[in-house]
Amino acid sequence: xxxxxxxxxxxxxxxxxxxxxxxxxxxxxxxxxxxxxxxxxxxxxxxxxxxxxxxxxxxxxxxxxxxxxxxxxxxxxxxxxxxxxxxxxxxxxxxxxxxxxxxxxxxxxxxxxxxxxxxxxxxxxxxxxxxxxxxxxxxxxxxxxxxxxxxxxxxxxx
Ligand code: ADP
Numbered sequence: 001x002x003x004x005x006x007x008x009x010x011x012x013x014x015x016x017x018x019x020x021x022x023x024x025x026x027x028x029x030x031x032x033x034x035x036x037x038x039x040x041x042x043x044x045x046x047x048x049x050x051x052x053x054x055x056x057x058x059x060x061x062x063x064x065x066x067x068x069x070x071x072x073x074x075x076x077x078x079x080x081x082x083x084x085x086x087x088x089x090x091x092x093x094x095x096x097x098x099x100x101x102x103x104x105x106x107x108x109x110x111x112x113x114x115x116x117x118x119x120x121x122x123x124x125x126x127x128x129x130x131x132x133x134x135x136x137x138x139x140x141x142x143x144x145x146x147x148x149x150x151x152x153x154x155x156x157x158x
Contacts, residue, residue: 006032006081007025007087010037010051015132015150022059026065028116029085034059035068045133045157048069054149075113084113086113090117091120091124131145132145
């Protein structure tokens, strides 16, 4: 049976850290759906259309990756896609509490849900979309941290 997992996030914008997690997840699952979602606690720099376009371009060389937008409960999206697997990336201990809480809550609602945590490469452990935006705002060089298209789009924004 082919196994699909959903990798949800804000991806504002996608970074090499996200792509590292995606690559690792593809070793475990047959297909990954990157789910662009809006986090009510985060105001995004890029619109959902921009984020979708950027992710599609950044993952065009990957096989078995789809990109979608959904702005409702993740668990409903999983049901629609007929899967119980969620991928999340872990950077540092600081991610743990939030992720732990969400994973347990999801499982409380549906016992079948499994959140699979994948640890990033150490060189990406300090990398976040927010840091990249901050650097770009002050004309810092972000080329080591993001795909080319993100670098270009950030230059257009600032
Ligand atoms: P969210 O608002 O849902 O946290 P993000 O786009 O910030 O959305 O993150 C999506 C997922 O990717 C989260 O699981 C986050 O921990 C993970 N992630 C973000 N940056 C990195 C990174 N540099 N290395 C590994 N995982 C990361």
